Amino acid sequence: MNRPERITCVEDLRQLARRRVPRMFYDYVDAGAYTEATYQANQRDLASLNFVQRVGIDISNRSLTDTILGQQVTMPLALAPTGLTGMQHADGEILAARAAQAFGVPFTLSSMSICSIEDVAQATSAPFWFQLYVMKDRAFIERLVARAHAAGCTALVLTVDLQVQGQRHKDILNGLSTPPKPTLMNLLNLATKPRWCWGMARTSRRTFGNIVGHVDGIEDVSSLAGWVAEQFDQTLSWKDVRWLREMWNRKLIVKGVMTPDDAQSAIDHGADAVIVSNHGGRQLDGAPSSISALPTIAERVGQQAEVHIDGGIRSGQDLLRARALGAQAAYIGRPFLYGLGAMGQVGVRRCLEIIHRELDITMALCGVTNIKDVDPSILTTGADPF
Template structure:
């Protein structure tokens, strides 16, 4: 294994090893990418207070997220096409998460299926759901989640109208992908990726192809998915999902206090302050800036989590101090997966946990429960 000291090391390695169109798919934002960049940059502006002469023995970062014990306040976020970062990518990531002791979320738009993850793991996992026009297909998918033992549904609300991502347009990323001379040349330089991909049967959207009546292959999937993202989604649709699902319901894509209050009123067990990694509405605020007023407004009635821009354990601690009782990581895990497969995801989690633990100690705490805004330098958040 190459010497890896931080998430950025994994990112650089993944950039070399993953085909350009799939690397860019994960590592991009919409339009000018200003929100994508501010998600990460705004963490760096928040400063920490160092404390000394405190007994720092017996530290623990363990928490509960939606009733599930986690070694640290982190879950793997749903990421589409994870199985194109590395063959069987969702399976490898789910295994790494289970062994490490944090929750894993499978995307609707994953390469590996719900059933694949259930077969490969023993811990309950979460499933991310989009609101589609085809309610019968959604009902069947929710039923498959129940049969697989999923412990939570993560309903994503911020993709009724997809954002425009310029890198995907330049790379010609379509469903199914249309090879160009540039992509073929790029693939010729990614021998490791090609070899691994040749050894798996999972190369399509496993949750949709063969499970939705109108989707029998990748070509029919393109036509179906173009029509299915429902711009009419309302809070009544959230109620419909709540009636279909008796497990934990997590609403993802909340960036406004009023929406957070509505989410709590409509039965959310947790909400995720999220701008979809800067991939939908450019010029939206970073999630770490949007977090505090939302946590203040609804944190006493529902669990408030956040995602976007988390690259270090210090980011996790800063989010906790500002009211997040959990975080979701997407790109940090994807970089590890693309760089080194399951071992890379494990390495990413180990580094984040080490950074979180050491930073908590230097701020004078041994338990996350005692951490609040007092660890932050006033005027920097």
């Protein structure tokens, strides 16, 4: 089971990560807000889309390569920004970035990463993307954007759907905080994960590197929690997108739009691409699935800017479904985190290999040989099934 070739699907990686990662950090990944209705809808609605099986077509020559915002990729997939990735596995952001780069897909570093922008830049050889939350301390944001620029990041992903935070019940019950609460349950759980503890003790010397040491008075994790909690700027509006557009001369992606009007506003204020996203069901519980929001958004703005999507992508089939409904690219969050927690860099690579192969085979069985030719006709339900 534990050899990479015995891992056959993303679910295998999830099961292994569940065994290997301390409960508090595993649950942080594998949870959604409140009732988790939106978290579940993301996957369920993707799975409900059926393919049209086609035969009698020469499918011997196939291509999955494409571009995302002009960047060459081996398939139209990117790793989504995820906070605390370095808690799934020691040096997690570095390992995930290396796996993504070796595979030929973009890696996006979260503002809330454990390894800093500079750590990741030093440890990797190709450019990555940086995700930004807008904080009240605008001087800090300006410094952060300048650091991402200096590190060679080629795209800035501005997340606009987390100015207040949806509640994940499990995080409260597990005492997930900064620093984590040393409850008896947590200590007992750590004692059963020696491999994880050993990895952290041996290699991890990093801690919220984008923030700690870069804000006056924030010199360690214990002083970080309060600062972060009150820093998310609830005044965030489209004019801030314009402000960032003027500050950042590379690609700007706005993440977290769920309606055609919001997608249009993001583009009007300077976005090169939008990500149709409900934050993986971690914010507005009760929001529709991201795949169901995609068709009308793609229809409205797809000719003006790239439309990307995330939420619930668990396979190459899902990636193909998203592509068929108008997404130039899709992102995965939890799947690569399962891979990382399960097997470090090898696990992230395995996750990408699995999705790539599933995409290739599924596209072929639909009678399509080039990812660029995928359109709604490969789905039985047609262009707008929702």
